[in-house]
Amino acid sequence: MKVLALDYGAARTGVAVSDATGTIARPLGVVARATSAAGISEIAALIREHEVERVVVGLPLTLRGELGAQALETEAFVDALRGIVDVPVETYDERFTTVLAAREGGGADEDARAAAHLLESYLAASRQE
Numbered sequence: 001m002k003v004l005a006l007d008y009g010a011a012r013t014g015v016a017v018s019d020a021t022g023t024i025a026r027p028l029g030v031v032a033r034a035t036s037a038a039g040i041s042e043i044a045a046l047i048r049e050h051e052v053e054r055v056v057v058g059l060p061l062t063l064r065g066e067l068g069a070q071a072l073e074t075e076a077f078v079d080a081l082r083g084i085v086d087v088p089v090e091t092y093d094e095r096f097t098t099v100l101a102a103r104e105g106g107g108a109d110e111d112a113r114a115a116a117h118l119l120e121s122y123l124a125a126s127r128q129e
Helices: 037-049 069-082 097-103 110-128
Strands: 003-007 012-018 025-032 054-059 089-093
Touching: 003 037, 003 110, 012 037, 012 110, 025 037, 025 110, 037 069, 054 069, 054 110, 069 089, 089 110
Parallel strands: 003 054, 054 089
Antiparallel strands: 003 012, 012 025
């Protein structure tokens, strides 16, 4: 199953996609202002272009595993996305993906790498179910 991962941020949302077997994750890029009409349209176009069957959005829980302000904002984005796209959209704990991406170096691709880390974690967990 091909999966698209989003590391949501109000200004920049990292995007990654898996291969058709759901084994390998690769960073795609960044969508600016994902909650805007243009941002949502760009995400919908990526879903169609890459023939994605599922979208996973990183849910930034607190270190205690609770919903903070950023997680609530992310859930609102997920609800909006579900109303636009025709594939399942789910959330997945992303507490440490940004830290992993930052360790690899900064720059414009950090958000996309964070999305790829999120996707790798999601795919690994899915294989264990």
